Amino acid sequence: MAYQQQQHYQSQQPMPTMGMQREWSHGLCGCFEACGTFCYACWCPCIVHGKNKQRLNHLNNNGTPDPDGGSCCSGACWGHCILTAFAGLGCILQCMNRGEVRGRYGIEGGGCGDCCASWCCAACDLTQVSREIELEEKSFGQRY
Incomplete structure (x- = not known):
């Protein structure tokens, strides 16, 4: 029984309730x-960041998953690439996106932890941010 509950929990995005916060899934x-996502994030972090950002924006703006699964050559991807290549500061964009994901899903934490x-x-x-977004996308019955 506990295994079935755990499987159900991992396949759907827990949405926040008023005033309640939860941990990351x-x-x-x-x-x-x-x-796969982790290896991509190690070698091409700008692409994973761009996909995460586009997928999150599509969910925020349309209420549905991005049918493309996030484009790899979005503005967020290029911004991350340039900040990382020239200043080593791509983590700033990741930090901001992580905060947006925490806010959307009512995940506890703050800017310092991000x-x-x-x-x-x-x-x-x-990878953690991608997996959190993926849970909501899967709740629509689509595979990403």
Whole structure:
């Protein structure tokens, strides 16, 4: 019974209730459970950030998942690429996106934790954010 409840929990995005906050659905170090996304985030973090940002924006603006699954060459991707290549500061954009995801899903935490996660473990941060967005997308009955 507990296994079935856990499976159900991991397949749907828990939405926030008024005044209540929750933890992330997957831990920061749970990035290895999504090995493909994690590898992408290690070698091409700008692409994963761009996809995460576009998927989140589509959910915010349209209330449905992005049918393209997030374009890899969006403005957010290029912004991350330029900030990372010239100043090593792509984590700033990741920190802001992480805050948006926390706000949308009522996840506890704050700006300091977002900055630390984005700065100290950028690939794990990108993977965790992607997985959180993916839970909502899956709740629409589509596979991403």
